Amino acid sequence: MKNLVYKELKLSINKFFYFLPILLGGLMFIPNWIFMLVFYYFFWISVPQIYGSYIQQGDYNFLTILPIKRKDIVSSKIYALFIIEAIHLVIAVLFGISHNLIYGSWNFFFDINLAFFGVAILLFGVFNISFLPAYFKTAHFFGKPLIYATAIVLIYGFIFEFGITKYQFMRDIFEGTLAIQSIVFAVTTLLGIVLSICSLKISQKRIQAIDL
Amino acid sequence: MNAVEIKNLTKKYKTFTLNDISFSIPKGYIMGFIGENGAGKTTTIKAMLNIIRRDHGHIEIFNEALDTHELNIKSKIGYVSGNIFYPKKTVREVTNIYKRFYDYWDESIYQHYLSEFNLDSSKRIDELSKGMQLKYAITLALSHHAELLILDEPTSGLDPVARDQMLELFQTIMEKEETTIFFSTHITSDLEKCADFVTFIKDGQIIESCTKDDLTDKYRYVSGTEQELLHMKNRLISYKKNSFGFHGLMRTSEVSTADTAQIGQPSLDDIMIFYAFSKGV
Numbered sequence: 386m387k388n389l390v391y392k393e394l395k396l397s398i399n400k401f402f403y404f405l406p407i408l409l410g411g412l413m414f415i416p417n418w419i420f421m422l423v424f425y426y427f428f429w430i431s432v433p434q435i436y437g438s439y440i441q442q443g444d445y446n447f448l449t450i451l452p453i454k455r456k457d458i459v460s461s462k463i464y465a466l467f468i469i470e471a472i473h474l475v476i477a478v479l480f481g482i483s484h485n486l487i488y489g490s491w492n493f494f495f496d497i498n499l500a501f502f503g504v505a506i507l508l509f510g511v512f513n514i515s516f517l518p519a520y521f522k523t524a525h526f527f528g529k530p531l532i533y534a535t536a537i538v539l540i541y542g543f544i545f546e547f548g549i550t551k552y553q554f555m556r557d558i559f560e561g562t563l564a565i566q567s568i569v570f571a572v573t574t575l576l577g578i579v580l581s582i583c584s585l586k587i588s589q590k591r592i593q594a595i596d597l
Numbered sequence: 598m599n600a601v602e603i604k605n606l607t608k609k610y611k612t613f614t615l616n617d618i619s620f621s622i623p624k625g626y627i628m629g630f631i632g633e634n635g636a637g638k639t640t641t642i643k644a645m646l647n648i649i650r651r652d653h654g655h656i657e658i659f660n661e662a663l664d665t666h667e668l669n670i671k672s673k674i675g676y677v678s679g680n681i682f683y684p685k686k687t688v689r690e691v692t693n694i695y696k697r698f699y700d701y702w703d704e705s706i707y708q709h710y711l712s713e714f715n716l717d718s719s720k721r722i723d724e725l726s727k728g729m730q731l732k733y734a735i736t737l738a739l740s741h742h743a744e745l746l747i748l749d750e751p752t753s754g755l756d757p758v759a760r761d762q763m764l765e766l767f768q769t770i771m772e773k774e775e776t777t778i779f780f781s782t783h784i785t786s787d788l789e790k791c792a793d794f795v796t797f798i799k800d801g802q803i804i805e806s807c808t809k810d811d812l813t814d815k816y817r818y819v820s821g822t823e824q825e826l827l828h829m830k831n832r833l834i835s836y837k838k839n840s841f842g843f844h845g846l847m848r849t850s851e852v853s854t855a856d857t858a859q860i861g862q863p864s865l866d867d868i869m870i871f872y873a874f875s876k877g878v
Contacts (some may be wrong), residue, residue, distance in 0.1 A: 388697040396683060396694050443682035447691075449648045450678065450737075451698045452671035596649035 389453060389461035390468075397444050398465060402431045406473040410480035419494045420481070421542045424505055427473050428512060428535050435466075436520065436527035445524065445597050455597075456589045459521055463585050466517075470509045478502060494546050500559045503570035503577075504545055510577030512538045513584040521588035524595060600624040600745050600777040601645070606654035608644050613801060615640050617653070620796050620806035622745075622779050627771055629792035629809075630781040631865065633873055637801040638781040642749050646676060658745065672699060675738020677748040681730060684723035688716060688733060699741035707740035728759035732766075739770065746770070748780040752787050760784075764791045785865035795865070799872050809865075818867050820844035821858025829858060835874035846871035 405427075412423050439445065439462075448458055481497040490496050495504070515537045519530030548555040559569060601622040608615040615637045622628045632638050643649040645656055647667060656663040658670045683691050696702040711718060714732040716725075725733060731751055738746055746767075752760045768791050770776050782788065788795055788809060796806040805812050819829065822842040829847065830836070836845025846863055863871075 388694075391697070392694045396686060396690065442684065442686075443680055446678060446680035447682035447695075449643075449646070450676045451695075452668050452674075453698065454668065594650065596643070 386457050386460060389457055390464050393461050393465035394468070397439065397442065398435055398469070399438065402435060402469055403472060405431060406469075406476040409473070410476040413477065413480035413484045413497065414487070416488050417493050419542075419546050420484075420492070420497055420501065421495060421505065421508065421546060423477055424473060424508055425535075425538070425542065427470070428531075428538060431469065432466075432516070433527065433531055435469075436531070440525065449597055455592050458524075459588045459592045460585065463513075463517060463588060466513070467581065470513075474502065474505060474509075477505065493550060495549050496560045498560060499563065499566040500561075500569040500573075503566075503573035504559070506577035507573040507580070508538055508541060508577075510580030510584075511541050514580040514587075517584040518587040518591060521591045522595070524592055524597060598624045600659060601779065602655075602657040603641075603645065604655045606641065606644055606656065607652045608640055608649065609652050613637070613640070615644065615651075615801045618798070618801070618803045620803055622777060623794060624777050625771070625775055626793040627767055627778040627780070627791055628794040628796060629788035630779060630796050630798065631783065631785055631788060631869060632781075632798035633783055633869065636798045638783075638798060639749055640801075641798065642676075642747060642779075642781060646671070646674070646747070672701075672741070673744045675735070675741070675743030675746045677731065677734040677738055677746070677751055679731070679734075679749050679751065679753070681722060685721055687719055687721050688725075689718040691722065692718065692737065695737055696740070701742050703740055703742060706742075707736060710736040710739060727754050728756075728763070731755070731763065735766070735770075739774065739776075742774075744776060746776055746778045746780075748778070750781050750783070752780075752782055752784055760787065761790070767791050783869075785869060788865055797868065797872075804872060812868065813862055813865065815849055816863050816868050817847050817849050817852055817860045818844070818863035819847055819856075819858050819860050825856075825858040829856060835871045837874065 409423050409426050412418070412426075413420055481502070484497055490498060495501050512534050516530050516534035519533065520527050545555075545559070549559055558565060560566075599621040603621065604619045606615060606618045613635070618637075618641065630638055630641070640649065644651045644654075645663075647663060659673060661670055663670055692707070696704075696707075710716075710732075714729070714736060716729065716733055716736065722730065722733070735746070752763055755763060764787055767778050767780070771778055792809050794807065795809050795812050797804040797812065805815065807815070816834075819833065819836075820843065821829070823838070826836065826838075826843045829845075832851040833845040833847045836843045846867060852860060
């Protein structure tokens with residue numbers, strides 16, 4: 386498994402996608418913005434490029450000659466994706482703190498706060514469960530799964546960003562005291578992790594049945 | 598002793614079925630796997646390696662069931678699919694990842710074949726010619742002491758000189774490393790040069806699996822007049838008419854002493870061609 390993850394990070398995924406979170410993190414310096422969009426660029430740029438390159442580079446051609454389990458093919462690809470998602474989150478936290486130090490934390494849309502990052506973790510969880518099991522039905526076609534997953538996370542993001550600007554109770558929950566934010570962070574993070582683990586388990590099952 | 602035993606392998610697609618095929622590959626020999634395009638060669642190889650899921654059948658490699666000992670078996674196999682991977686990466690980059698997966702990686706053998714094949718490890722994969730890409734894939738397979746080399750159409754797309762070199766290489770590998778080699782091809786002259794055994798597949802069914810000499814002994818190439826055709830028609834696997842009469846293929850066991858047509862030994866090409874014309878298997 387360690388070797389497969391190393392292969393994903395070193396051979397299959399272009400180094401550009403490890404630096405992209407830094408470039409995208411810079412978007413957090415825009416004052417008064419929908420900061421959740423920073424993560425959407427990952428879905429719109431990195432994911433199609435990475436999954437498209439698996440086909441272009443003959444990644445599965447290489448995998449089929451190796452003495453490895455099908456389950457581990459899925460795990461390595463998903464762990465690599467989790468790693469890049471984590472890089473996006475960590476960089477966003479750093480840029481988010483910098484944003485709040487420069488501009489203050491108030492935002493017309495969702496503030497950059499603890500609850501925001503919990504919701505962002507759940508955003509990745511929702512994306513993972515929508516995209517990965519659908520992709521590993523074929524381990525080849527990523528277009529439709531990505532369109533569906535992107536539509537789902539757009540609705541998800543809209544609910545939070547629109548709700549917070551429109552309804553005071555949502556602002557009270559997601560931009561309330563640190564204690565409330567901590568609860569939101571804990572719940573959304575837990576949900577995000579559970580969804581991501583489910584996406585891994587379902588994908589591992591689905592690849593067993595297909596022809597590579 | 599057999600390196601590979603395949604029993605009742607079946608894989609159904611909407612428009613093609615690999616139908617209950619069984620054959621074995623004797624250890625330490627070269628077996629050619631022939632059949633026209635679309636006969637099921639690649640499907641068989643992929644099913645043998647669990648790359649595609651089979652519907653039925655049992656596969657044993659080195660006396661171990663593939664389903665229960667897949668990793669152990671695959672670590673002893675060198676599979677050369679002919680498909681390119683990581684075209685923009687260098688030979689060195691790919692090798693550095695590849696060798697991590699093999700406990701018995703032998704760097705000295707790898708370096709030996711790199712220099713023997715004049716492979717420059719700083720070159721990108723897509724900078725190598727097709728022949729060189731194939732040599733690189735074989736180098737990778739040999740460097741972890743593969744006991745079984747499975748090559749899917751390794752010679753297609755190579756010029757005659759490169760093809761000849763490749764076939765000589767197969768013989769050298771088999772003799773020096775005692776490796777079993779199973780390679781598919783639709784170029785039957787490849788087999789004339791180096792194969793000990795031949796398995797012939799048509800429309801997803803195995804027609805023959807035996808030694809090369811046995812295969813050509815089992816059939817007879819027949820040519821004669823239209824009058825002679827009338828007497829032999831039912832016994833012919835298939836035939837073609839021409840301005841002089843006909844020529845066709847029949848089983849040696851079907852030859853009668855009363856036959857007046859010219860009867861001789863067919864080439865592997867003849868067997869493949871006339872089977873291609875036959876209706877059904």
